[in-house]
Amino acid sequence: MMLGEKELTKLFPDFIDTVQASGIDLKLENVFIQKSAGSLIDNEKTLPELERLDPPVYTLKPKTAYSVTIAPKMKIPKGYAQLYLPRSTLNRSFISVHTAVGDPGFYGTLQFLLYNYGDFDYTIKQGDRIAQAVVFPVTGSGEYDGSYQEK
Numbered sequence: 001m002m003l004g005e006k007e008l009t010k011l012f013p014d015f016i017d018t019v020q021a022s023g024i025d026l027k028l029e030n031v032f033i034q035k036s037a038g039s040l041i042d043n044e045k046t047l048p049e050l051e052r053l054d055p056p057v058y059t060l061k062p063k064t065a066y067s068v069t070i071a072p073k074m075k076i077p078k079g080y081a082q083l084y085l086p087r088s089t090l091n092r093s094f095i096s097v098h099t100a101v102g103d104p105g106f107y108g109t110l111q112f113l114l115y116n117y118g119d120f121d122y123t124i125k126q127g128d129r130i131a132q133a134v135v136f137p138v139t140g141s142g143e144y145d146g147s148y149q150e151k
Contacts, residue, residue: 003080003135011080011135014072023132026084026110028124029071031058045147056126060095060116068097068130070110073150078105078143082133084112090130094118097131105143108150 003011008019018025032050039046050067060066076082082102090097098113112131116122124130 001137003137008135011077012075014075018129020132023085023134025087025129026070026131026133028058028126028128028130029069029109030055030126031060031114032067032069034065034067058124058126060114060122060124062116062119062121064116066114066116068112068114070112070131073108074102074110074133075107076102076104076135076144079138079141080104080135081138081141082135084110084131084133086131087129093122095122095124099131102133103144103146104138104141105145106149108148111148 002022005019005021008024009016012019012024015024018027031053033053034048035051036049037046038048053066058066074082081104084097084099084102086095086097094117096115096117098115102110114130
């Protein structure tokens with residue numbers, strides 16, 4: 001069962017201005033381009049170096065991937081998980097947001113992949129809503145303890 005607006009406003013007070021009927025709209029903070037190789041071998045990860053593009057307006061080049069962050073930081077309460085979906089305006093503009101699952105107990109900066117599948121530049125501004133978090137209760141969950149957890 002997905003949570004609705006009333007529960008979301010109680011659980012996520014930092015996002016009260018972007019809570020919708022069935023999710024939380026997420027705002028673009030920073031956009032980065034990849035500057036080096038990365039790897040994942042035997043569960044040992046090496047993340048690529050990133051270069052931050054100058055805000056507040058970003059031009060996404062065709063057939064190009066960007067790493068993006070969301071503001072503010074997300075705190076997912078124990079017993080809940082989030083799935084992240086792109087906003088339909090982006091899909092209709094040939095832009096996709098690639099995401100992961102937000103685990104119970106996660107606290108930190110959400111980072112997604114934004115890709116321009118189109119043949120033309122796409123312009124987007126810092127603070128624009130690019131994705132929606134939908135929240136589900138999780139029975140018997142532990143808490144996130146991974147390397148992306150922030151204090």
